[in-house]
Amino acid sequence: MAAGRDYYEVLGVSREASPEEIKRAYRRLAHRWHPDVAANKNEAEERFKEITEAYEVLRDEQKRWEYDRYGRVGRGPSVDLGDFGGFGDLFDAFFGGARQARYAQRHGPRRGQDLRYDLELTLEEVASGLERTIRVSRMTRCQDCQGRGSRDQQGPAPCTTCRGTGEVRQTQGSVFGMHFTSITTCPRCQGEGMVIADPCPRCSGQGHERTAQELRVTVPAGVDQGSKVKLAGAGDAGPRGGPAGDLYLVIRVAPHEVFQRRGTELITEVPLPFTVAALGGTLPVPTLDGEGEVHVPAGTQTGATFRLKGKGLPDLQSRHRGDLHVVVRVAVPARLTEKQRHLLQEFAQAGGDHISQDNRGIFDRVRDVFST
Numbered sequence: 001m002a003a004g005r006d007y008y009e010v011l012g013v014s015r016e017a018s019p020e021e022i023k024r025a026y027r028r029l030a031h032r033w034h035p036d037v038a039a040n041k042n043e044a045e046e047r048f049k050e051i052t053e054a055y056e057v058l059r060d061e062q063k064r065w066e067y068d069r070y071g072r073v074g075r076g077p078s079v080d081l082g083d084f085g086g087f088g089d090l091f092d093a094f095f096g097g098a099r100q101a102r103y104a105q106r107h108g109p110r111r112g113q114d115l116r117y118d119l120e121l122t123l124e125e126v127a128s129g130l131e132r133t134i135r136v137s138r139m140t141r142c143q144d145c146q147g148r149g150s151r152d153q154q155g156p157a158p159c160t161t162c163r164g165t166g167e168v169r170q171t172q173g174s175v176f177g178m179h180f181t182s183i184t185t186c187p188r189c190q191g192e193g194m195v196i197a198d199p200c201p202r203c204s205g206q207g208h209e210r211t212a213q214e215l216r217v218t219v220p221a222g223v224d225q226g227s228k229v230k231l232a233g234a235g236d237a238g239p240r241g242g243p244a245g246d247l248y249l250v251i252r253v254a255p256h257e258v259f260q261r262r263g264t265e266l267i268t269e270v271p272l273p274f275t276v277a278a279l280g281g282t283l284p285v286p287t288l289d290g291e292g293e294v295h296v297p298a299g300t301q302t303g304a305t306f307r308l309k310g311k312g313l314p315d316l317q318s319r320h321r322g323d324l325h326v327v328v329r330v331a332v333p334a335r336l337t338e339k340q341r342h343l344l345q346e347f348a349q350a351g352g353d354h355i356s357q358d359n360r361g362i363f364d365r366v367r368d369v370f371s372t
Contacts, residue, residue: 007067010054011026022058026052026059033048110242111243112139112236112238112244113236114245114247114248115234115236115245115246115248116248117136117247118249121219121223122256123253123254123256123288124288129219129221131217131218134217135213135215136212136234137213139236140213141237142200142202142203142207142208142209143202144202145207147207147242148241149200149206149241150196150199150200156192157194157197158193158195159186159192159194160188160195161188162188162189167185168184169182207237207238207242208237215247219251222313222316223251224316225253226251227316228250229251231246259288261313264322265313266313267327268324268325268326269329270283270326270328271331273330274332277301280295283296283328287308287324288313300330305327306326307323308324312324
């Protein structure tokens, strides 16, 4: 198509023409300038290509939008190197959406920061859940200005230097007749787009101040190491009346002297008197709820495990409670009375076991064996 010809002019329609009007105009011109029916075929071919090109662009919604905005299709904005006076418009074409988003973010209420608090629990507290009062340092709404940041509680107003955009533009010319536009952060509002003429002296215009607060928190039973409990709105208050962030309690479970944890299951090891191991009986064992007991059959060996149902930890997502697994270790007394020793010797003889009465050391007895 010849340079400078407008697609709308080629089809003979206005820029507000509907898709149906564009289609009718194309059909009418295509019938008139089709090479098979026109008298001058060379001229008809050029005109037919021209109107077809115009129609292919204007019939497509995306191509038409691009043509209306940039004057061409598939190449982005048209830039005249002889005059950069429209560089600001070119910048807006590429980054206008992002700048508008930043502008909206500046002028909308900004949310406060989320906070973290590490809370250490005992295993007994994990089993039952708890309520506890904690002390947190957090940003709260300024009581003098009610979070608006200004002494008169009117809040911020658009910056007159940048007209609320947060940016300042300066256009400069050169000896070649070209114009360049530089964009910098507004020095008055520091890019916020809003300023407070009379800041609140208590919070220096921020609308919030740091205070130490006591909060009553509830931790459900069954939490695990690293679990997070969210307290909505208990974080820092947003600047200038913005909503508060959240507070996250991060759970730390202290090691226990008696129990090991595996999910909702608990494991403990207890000593088993060798007489109970041999004869059987009842063995008292610790639980998180107090003292319990297991029934030990005769002949129980070291490493035997007994299960107490429902004596573990509760599941965080349900009412189910895990079990306690008791591992026994047969304990042999280090010292015996004369009566105990005598009774054990009789027990050994009755079972056919040979008990040495030689109190000499093991190395002396080995030496005697090899010297004979």
